[in-house]
Structures are given as structure tokens and as C-alpha cells.
Amino acid sequence: MRRLSDGVEAALHCMLLLTGLDEGMVLPGKSLAEFHGVSESYLLKHMRALAARQLVEAAPGPRGGYRLARAPAEITLLDIVEAIDGSGPAFTCREIRRRAPGASTDPCAYKADCFIKTRMLSAEAVWRDALRRQSLADLVADGESMIGQTNRQAIAAFLKAEQR
Amino acid sequence: MRRLSDGVEAALHCMLLLTGLDEGMVLPGKSLAEFHGVSESYLLKHMRALAARQLVEAAPGPRGGYRLARAPAEITLLDIVEAIDGSGPAFTCREIRRRAPGASTDPCAYKADCFIKTRMLSAEAVWRDALRRQSLADLVADGESMIGQTNRQAIAAFLKAEQR
Ligand code: FES
Ligand code: FES
Numbered sequence: 596m597r598r599l600s601d602g603v604e605a606a607l608h609c610m611l612l613l614t615g616l617d618e619g620m621v622l623p624g625k626s627l628a629e630f631h632g633v634s635e636s637y638l639l640k641h642m643r644a645l646a647a648r649q650l651v652e653a654a655p656g657p658r659g660g661y662r663l664a665r666a667p668a669e670i671t672l673l674d675i676v677e678a679i680d681g682s683g684p685a686f687t688c689r690e691i692r693r694r695a696p697g698a699s700t701d702p703c704a705y706k707a708d709c710f711i712k713t714r715m716l717s718a719e720a721v722w723r724d725a726l727r728r729q730s731l732a733d734l735v736a737d738g739e740s741m742i743g744q745t746n747r748q749a750i751a752a753f754l755k756a757e758q759r
Numbered sequence: 760m761r762r763l764s765d766g767v768e769a770a771l772h773c774m775l776l777l778t779g780l781d782e783g784m785v786l787p788g789k790s791l792a793e794f795h796g797v798s799e800s801y802l803l804k805h806m807r808a809l810a811a812r813q814l815v816e817a818a819p820g821p822r823g824g825y826r827l828a829r830a831p832a833e834i835t836l837l838d839i840v841e842a843i844d845g846s847g848p849a850f851t852c853r854e855i856r857r858r859a860p861g862a863s864t865d866p867c868a869y870k871a872d873c874f875i876k877t878r879m880l881s882a883e884a885v886w887r888d889a890l891r892r893q894s895l896a897d898l899v900a901d902g903e904s905m906i907g908q909t910n911r912q913a914i915a916a917f918l919k920a921e922q923r
Contacts, residue, residue, distance in 0.1 A: 596840070596849040596883065599761045607875050608855050632858030672878065676760070685760040691772050694796030697913020710901035711771050714836065714893055719760065722886030729878055737874035749861020 602641040602679045605633060609642065610675055611734050613651065614667050615754045621652075621660030626757035641679055648678040658759050667731035673723055675731075686715035766805040766843045769797060773806065774839055775898050777815065778831050779918045785816075785824030790921035805843055812842040822923050831895035837887055839895075850879035 609627050616622055624642060628635040642661055645651045652664045663670065692698065692709050699705070708716075742750070773791050780786055788806060792799040806825055809815045816828045827834065856862065856873050863869070872880075906914070 596847065596887075597761050597763050597844045598847070598851050599849050601851055601853065603850065603879075604852055604855055604875070607879075611875070630859060631855055633855070672882065680761045683760065683762070685763050686767065687762050687765055688768055689765065691768055691795055691797070695794060695910065695914060696917045697910040699907065699910065704907065707905075710905050711768070711775070711898060714897070714901075715767075715771075715890075718836065718889035718893065719886055721889045722883055723760075725882035725885045726879075729882065733878070734875060737878075741871075741874050743863065743868065746859065746861040746863065750859060753860045 597685070599676065600680050603676055605631060605638060606641045606645060606675050606679050609638065610650070610670065610731055611738065613661060613663050614731060614735050615750065616662055616758050620758040621654045621662045622754070622758055623660040627661065630753060644678045645675070648674065650674055650678055660759055667735055670731040671727045672729045673726035676726055684716055685719050686712065688712040761849065763840065764844050767840055769795060769802060770805045770809060770839050770843050773802065774814070774834065774895055775902065777825060777827050778895060778899050779914065780826055780922050784922040785818045785826045786922055787824040791825065794917060808842045812838065814838055814842055824923055831899055834895040835891045836893045837890035840890055848880055849883050850876065852876040
């Protein structure tokens with residue numbers, strides 16, 4: 596399959612980290628980048644995309660940073676993937692059928708989608724549904740059971756020190 | 760979503776056209792390109808990818824061309840998509856978790872996939888399953904009910920004239 600953007604992994608991990616902030620606090624972009632070992636400019640591009648979709652809020656200024664714009668249960672994995680990689684279909688139909696011999700010159704003949712397109716779009720719709728059925732709250736629950744004790748304490752300490 | 764290659768549409772339509780050949784006949788690459796109104800070099804790249812996955816057979820030489828390598832019911836939409844766009848996962852995990860504060864220095868700690876990766880891969884697996892459940896025979900059946908009479912006659916005449 597054509598690969599999703601690398602930024603999807605970074606965005607998902609950033610969103611998960613932001614769930615750990617105390618109420619009313621924000622995390623600077625610099626801290627997000629440092630935590631994930633990536634450059635700030637790389638990450639800010641993706642944070643801007645998440646903000647454009649109202650998944651995070653950006654507080655401006657020297658004491659600024661990012662926080663989730665709504666509760667983790669209200670943010671699906673699809674929201675995050677589409678913020679980074681767009682919400683258009685994966686399958687591209689350029690109406691190649693219209694070039695076939697005997698193709699109609701009446702544009703109304705093509706009001707219905709090509710049946711190949713229909714099948715391709717229905718297949719990717721189940722992918723999108725599977726992403727929509729999972730939320731950031733599910734990742735939080737996974738993390739609680741799967742991130743080791745030392746790692747969790749270090750993450751909590753990082754957030755305490757870096758949040759504003 | 761990140762777009763699949765343009766070639767997926769062309770490949771699906773080419774495979775559907777090849778189902779119409781008479782037993783033992785092949786269709787030249789030139790005819791396939793002409794039928795779909797695309798350049799032969801563009802199309803041949805995709806036909807080679809289909810041949811590499813044993814979905815079509817290429818008969819060489821001046822009387823050469825392409826035919827399906829197996830029955831339409833034995834060729835899934837997933838086979839065709841993966842021939843063109845690769846069979847790797849759409850989601851890319853670069854193990855960003857290993858950079859977090861408190862991350863373990865013991866590589867064994869990361870033998871299990873990151874839970875974010877697990878969820879992302881399970882979501883795209885349902886997409887792949889949906890493509891695997893549909894075959895070229897389904898497209899043939901769709902075409903029989905959905906391609907107009909004039910169009911179908913023209914396609915049959917084209918194949919009669921061009922097959923070898
Ligand atoms: S015309 Fe685009 S998929 Fe058939
Ligand atoms: S480390 Fe790659 S998705 Fe979590």
C-alpha cells in the first residue's frame with residue numbers, strides 16, 4: 596500500500612503525550628520535539644495541521660504551547676490521520692472509462708460512479724470506519740497497561756517539568 | 760488519506776478488459792494503451808508490475824501481448840492494488856517511542872509492537888480484507904449489468920479486432 600506520511604506516527608504520539616497534561620496547562624512545541632527526538636520545525640508542521648482541524652489548541656506567546664482541544668474520547672484515530680494526510684479518498688479515479696471505444700458522449704451517462712471506483716471506495720471506507728471506532732482514550736488505556744513503570748514515571752516527570 | 764498511485768485505476772481497468780479475450784489469445788500493450796487513452800510506456804510499467812506478481816502473462820515478440828495468468832475469480836482486487844502500490848503497510852512506524860524519556864535501553868523491552876502501531880495496522884488490515892474479498896470476477900459481473908449495450912458491443916468489437 597502507498598505509505599501514509601511519516602508525520603502520522605509523530606502526530607499520534609504527540610496527541611497521546613498531550614493527554615498527560617494537567618488541567619489548563621500547555622506543552623511548548625520545543626518540549627514536544629525534544630520528547631520525541633525530532634526537530635521542532637518538523638513537528639510544528641504537524642502540530643499546525645492538528646490545530647487546523649481543531650484537535651489541538653495553540654496558546655501563543657513565550658509561555659505558549661499546545662493542549663488538546665477536546666477530551667481524548669472525542670478525538671478518533673481517523674481525525675488524527677486525516678489531519679496529517681488529508682481526508683480525500685486513497686483511490687484516485689480519473690474517469691478512465693470515458694476513453695473506451697463506444698463510450699458515451701453524453702456526460703449524463705456517467706452520473707453514476709464507475710463500478711470499479713465504487714468497490715475501491717467501499718473497501719477503504721471500512722478502513723476509515725476502523726480508525727473512527729478507535730479514540731485517543733483507547734491509546735491512553737493501552738498506555739496505562741503497556742508502558743513500563745520506569746518509563747511512565749519519567750514521562751510524568753517530564754510533563755511536570757515542561758508544562759506551563 | 761495518502762493517495763494510491765494513479766496506476767491502480769489503469770491496472771484495474773486493464774485487468775477487466777483482459778477478461779474479455781478469447782481463450783488462448785493475447786492483447787498487445789499498444790492496444791491496451793489505445794483502449795484506455797493512455798501512453799503505452801505509462802501502461803507497460805504497470806503491466807510489468809502485474810506480470811511480476813503473476814497476475815498476467817506476457818507473450819513476447821511481434822505477435823505478443825498480455826493475457827490473464829489465472830481465472831478472474833482467482834485474482835482479487837488486493838492482488839492488483841498490491842502489484843502496483845506494494846504490499847507493505849500504509850502506516851509507517853519508526854519506533855519513535857524509543858526516544859521518550861525513561862525509554863528502556865534494553866532492546867528486548869521493545870519486542871512487542873508499540874500499541875499505536877498495533878491499532879493502526881489492525882485498522883488497515885480490514886481495508887486489505889475488504890479488497891481481498893472482491894475479485895476480478897465481481898468486476899466482470901458488474902460490467903455485465905452496468906456497461907451500456909453500445910459500449911459493450913464496441914468493446915467486444917475492439918477485442919475481436921486487436922487480439923492475437
Ligand atoms: S473510471 Fe475510474 S475507476 Fe473506473
Ligand atoms: S513507536 Fe511507532 S507507532 Fe509507536
